[in-house]
Amino acid sequence: MAARIYQRPKNAMQSGRARTDEWVLEFEQSEARRPDPLMGWTGSGDTQAQVQLTFPTKEEAQAYARKYDIVARVHATPPKSLKLQAYADNFR
Template sequence: MQSGKARTDEWVLEFEQSEARRADPLMGWTGSGDTQSQVQLTFPSKEAAKEYAERYGIVARVHATPPKTLKLQAYADNFR
């Protein structure tokens, strides 16, 4: 299988959780009352994301994307 490269050049702004997640006693699912942690905003460039954060007073940290390494492998390698 091959992974596509669609939307790999976008920058994402995610909000940190303001309260801890807790387990629901009935179903066992985890959740919280913090709706901001569900929001993801995408931007075409890093500068646009930083500008948005500054405009609305959001403290932002930039995490660099780790370099991608290719693992070249032939189908025949599965049978060695």
């Protein structure tokens, strides 16, 4: 089983930062998706791809992966950059 560990990004649709301090362990797909012949919906028989586990710290997520022999890659959190802008800049 392969998985990836990452910190949840800020929701682009809202200004709040709720749940951005959580770390997520998400399993990668083990088989390709295919269209259903009757309805045309895309799906697969891989149920692990639907699982997302959340942890308070990166170390706890890595410890969980080691405990259950999950090969996990840690994706670093990109640095947060703040773009300071005034309303008057729209009229320059």
